[in-house]
Amino acid sequence: MLPHHMSAKLFIKPPFCEPAEFIPLFHRWIQEQPVRGLLIDVADYRHVHHGPGVILAGFEGDYALDFRDGRVGLRYSRKRRGWRDETGQTDSERLRSRLERVLKHLFQAATALEAEQTLSQPVRFRTDEIELTFLDRLQTPNTRETLQALSDDIVATLASFQPDVAVELRPTSLDERHPFTVSVFLSPAPELRTLS
Amino acid sequence: MSSATSWRDALKGQMPPEWAEEIDRFEGQMELRRQNKIDEKVFAESRLRRGAYGQRYDNGQRHDGVRSRALAYPDPEITKGPDTLWHAPGMQRIKIPFGGLTPEQLEVIADLADEYSNGVLHVTTRQDFQLHFVHIEDAPDLMRRLAAVGITTLEACGNVVRNVTACHRAGVCRTETFDVTPYAKALAFFLLGHDDAQDFGRKVKIAFSGCEREACGLVRMHDIGYLARVKEANGERKRGFALYVGGGLGTIPYQAKLLSDFVPEEEILPLAQAIARVFARLGEKRNRNRARLKFLVAKLGIEEFRRLVFAEREALPYDERWTAYLDSVASFQETPPTHPGEKRSVETPAEGYEAWLTTNVYAQRQPGYHLVTVHLPLGDLSSTQARALADIARRYAGGHMRLTDEQNIALRWVADADLPALHQELSAIGLGNPGAGTICDITACPGASTCKLGIAASRGLANELRSRLESKNGDLPDAVKALRIKISGCFNSCGRHHVADIGFFGNSRRHSNRAVPHFQVVLGGDQSENGAAYGLAVGAIPSKRAPEFLDALTRRYAAERKPDETFPQWVARLGKKEIKRMLKPFTLVPAYELDPSLYSDWGDPREFSLGDIGVGECAGEVVSLFSFEIAKAEGEAFAALLALDERDYRQADQRAYRAMLLAAKALVRSQNLDVGDDPDRIVAEFKSRFYDTKLFFDPFAKEKFAQYLLERHANPNPNPDEDYAHQIVEEANLFIEAAYACDARMAS
Numbered sequence A: 001m002l003p004h005h006m007s008a009k010l011f012i013k014p015p016f017c018e019p020a021e022f023i024p025l026f027h028r029w030i031q032e033q034p035v036r037g038l039l040i041d042v043a044d045y046r047h048v049h050h051g052p053g054v055i056l057a058g059f060e061g062d063y064a065l066d067f068r069d070g071r072v073g074l075r076y077s078r079k080r081r082g083w084r085d086e087t088g089q090t091d092s093e094r095l096r097s098r099l100e101r102v103l104k105h106l107f108q109a110a111t112a113l114e115a116e117q118t119l120s121q122p123v124r125f126r127t128d129e130i131e132l133t134f135l136d137r138l139q140t141p142n143t144r145e146t147l148q149a150l151s152d153d154i155v156a157t158l159a160s161f162q163p164d165v166a167v168e169l170r171p172t173s174l175d176e177r178h179p180f181t182v183s184v185f186l187s188p189a190p191e192l193r194t195l196s
Numbered sequence B: 001m002s003s004a005t006s007w008r009d010a011l012k013g014q015m016p017p018e019w020a021e022e023i024d025r026f027e028g029q030m031e032l033r034r035q036n037k038i039d040e041k042v043f044a045e046s047r048l049r050r051g052a053y054g055q056r057y058d059n060g061q062r063h064d065g066v067r068s069r070a071l072a073y074p075d076p077e078i079t080k081g082p083d084t085l086w087h088a089p090g091m092q093r094i095k096i097p098f099g100g101l102t103p104e105q106l107e108v109i110a111d112l113a114d115e116y117s118n119g120v121l122h123v124t125t126r127q128d129f130q131l132h133f134v135h136i137e138d139a140p141d142l143m144r145r146l147a148a149v150g151i152t153t154l155e156a157c158g159n160v161v162r163n164v165t166a167c168h169r170a171g172v173c174r175t176e177t178f179d180v181t182p183y184a185k186a187l188a189f190f191l192l193g194h195d196d197a198q199d200f201g202r203k204v205k206i207a208f209s210g211c212e213r214e215a216c217g218l219v220r221m222h223d224i225g226y227l228a229r230v231k232e233a234n235g236e237r238k239r240g241f242a243l244y245v246g247g248g249l250g251t252i253p254y255q256a257k258l259l260s261d262f263v264p265e266e267e268i269l270p271l272a273q274a275i276a277r278v279f280a281r282l283g284e285k286r287n288r289n290r291a292r293l294k295f296l297v298a299k300l301g302i303e304e305f306r307r308l309v310f311a312e313r314e315a316l317p318y319d320e321r322w323t324a325y326l327d328s329v330a331s332f333q334e335t336p337p338t339h340p341g342e343k344r345s346v347e348t349p350a351e352g353y354e355a356w357l358t359t360n361v362y363a364q365r366q367p368g369y370h371l372v373t374v375h376l377p378l379g380d381l382s383s384t385q386a387r388a389l390a391d392i393a394r395r396y397a398g399g400h401m402r403l404t405d406e407q408n409i410a411l412r413w414v415a416d417a418d419l420p421a422l423h424q425e426l427s428a429i430g431l432g433n434p435g436a437g438t439i440c441d442i443t444a445c446p447g448a449s450t451c452k453l454g455i456a457a458s459r460g461l462a463n464e465l466r467s468r469l470e471s472k473n474g475d476l477p478d479a480v481k482a483l484r485i486k487i488s489g490c491f492n493s494c495g496r497h498h499v500a501d502i503g504f505f506g507n508s509r510r511h512s513n514r515a516v517p518h519f520q521v522v523l524g525g526d527q528s529e530n531g532a533a534y535g536l537a538v539g540a541i542p543s544k545r546a547p548e549f550l551d552a553l554t555r556r557y558a559a560e561r562k563p564d565e566t567f568p569q570w571v572a573r574l575g576k577k578e579i580k581r582m583l584k585p586f587t588l589v590p591a592y593e594l595d596p597s598l599y600s601d602w603g604d605p606r607e608f609s610l611g612d613i614g615v616g617e618c619a620g621e622v623v624s625l626f627s628f629e630i631a632k633a634e635g636e637a638f639a640a641l642l643a644l645d646e647r648d649y650r651q652a653d654q655r656a657y658r659a660m661l662l663a664a665k666a667l668v669r670s671q672n673l674d675v676g677d678d679p680d681r682i683v684a685e686f687k688s689r690f691y692d693t694k695l696f697f698d699p700f701a702k703e704k705f706a707q708y709l710l711e712r713h714a715n716p717n718p719n720p721d722e723d724y725a726h727q728i729v730e731e732a733n734l735f736i737e738a739a740y741a742c743d744a745r746m747a748s
């Protein structure tokens, strides 16, 4: 049960600036590379209701000012199959290291965003909740079995970022057609800078 | 939970076997390309023919607004086509014949958008879906998952017959002569992979329309267009089609010519085949700018083209598929979800219900039922919306959906009493917007957002115009609301700007030594009567000035039009001189220092540049028929190798044998197009043309390699073991090499 594609999302606290401001910002990020990965282009999907918003499309994965489920946040979606050399690792070790990588990308981008001076409202993230989506219906269908199978690794991975935090997982939907998604609640909410 | 670890295993038995094999073969070709064992041009055409298309920046370069920078993809030496890096993400086109879609198919495409793309499904003007930023490694699984729900991406791009389109109202339309759906479907699957439709210099687009007057099918702007007709003879009503050929948009649009005013239904497939053969034989292959069918028809003249086609038709070997489907035509019918008026209703309709009812709901010819257009801004919907829409279609439309050529989705068979509830449910997922088929429902190609040839931001402009028009939609005069806008990012017309009242296509102008994005304004097109008239370019304006110009133009039209005067008529009355005069103030470009905003495009703050335009793949790669066919053999041989690895010796043997047959066929087809797929026939033709004549003989090994095929064909091994399988896989590879050598000897 080892998904290839997965995403992680942090939610933004209100008040929030005009989403259109992210278009020039993401273009600038392509020039300045403040985040990990090869960045390719910016795609504007603000016209899609509760959609992926503004995407900073990359090679390994995409960053997005994301509006799914009507909740605004920053999402990092790992899309590329090839992961770093994983020879000799168990599936559990692989899952943890993949998840850790995805989260590192997300936390680093969130930190860069909080430091942005160009937005009309500074961005502040909530760190008491992270949404994880496993975009691989073959390996990780949206079932209780998947939740059971992945829970320990998810908790352990989050704990590796902040050891003394309590981690609680809640699946967001029981509809088997949806990708397997869990809300991860962290208590007490850690500081973003300790995560990144 | 599935125990399978790959989609290939998980979907075994759910995919049509020939499609499954085809995808395996493509996967084999991918591996061979990675090892540089297939020429990049051949692989590019092979990839395009599976709908896996290039996308902007896939040459590894991008202008960031200041300078062009390299995108550091890994392994830049591996390419998937000329100037196209292997690892650069691309676009996957998914063709949906006549736009007919089931909820299960929509759900799968939503899953693919989630997992392999960016969660957005994009509907095109040819009733296709497109997913963007897809990695080539994901393509085979993506194709398998589609195949398992009856969709093939085969021939979605490349120099082949593209998606066969049809009016989205077919079967429920009040003005149609009859339902063209079963004919469109039959032709689409008849020509799919057909031997006679593999050797074109460019793509072929086919459309069906149910009636003469309306816009839906747009047959006059297609390479081949079928217009439903009924003829009375001896007291009997006979179904058939007026057949048009040689239409097309592109840089210079051509109106199709009438090939025959009545082709009986049993003749539409063979005539299409005959046209394909004439086009393959006589169409331009070297100069892709003159390679569409419209140029051949224009060059020969319609009379000579007609003569050649009917002569070809006479010579065609009989094929039972020409008429086999006709038995099911009479019974072809969609099942309505329930009797009208029996289902749920709501007390208070959602906001905007009345406006939606006016613009998005069309009364079907079947009393009590409606076709509802779900208006998708820019043709986009999210995977979440798509899943919800699939449910809605099941509940309200009996699962019957069609993609429209205006980039929307139509739900059919919605009962009267369900309309308020349906609108409420659509509104809840952000898809209850009114304005379908109005000035707000703007068609736009991908343009500079993702297209390699895009000059200007057609989507950016469409989005800007749409939000401005929607905000004042209630105040717009009815005559203005009824106008259609269509936008292309360049002169290639994918946004169909020629058949709009107001069309735009992207270009560029220089001012003070800087590039400024512009749109050429095209006025007076008419999409009624199947695209009866094409608009004419009247002048270019800076992209950022297009909304002001549109505003001025529509105001003047509303103020000056005579009662019942259409927009094209008003444009004609106004005259070119006056239009130029009206355009003039909008053409001015201030100095960069005064207003730099005009030096960038809508939705893209980078200073405008043409540096990102690449070599388009719209045309596909023109590769020889042999090169293309032999690549199939290579893919099959590779699949045999994989089967050997998996210790599936029977499979290895069969695939190796098939690889030899395909290689033999590749040679035979260069002399006889009609060889078909029957192994006995292929081997007999190969033997008489290449073995008996010694053409295939190697200068040193003589007949040795040919014997591999002849021996395996004559004496198949009922129980292949490891040694045998190993040997035959080796032989298949040697046979393919010998075929290459034979082709080279003949060419020299």
Ligand code: SF4
Pocket (backbone or CB within 6 Å): B445, B446, B447, B448, B451, B452, B453, B454, B455, B458, B488, B489, B490, B491, B492, B493, B494, B495, B616, B618
């Ligand atoms: S019209 Fe031009 S920009 Fe638009 S999709 Fe076609 S080739 Fe690309």
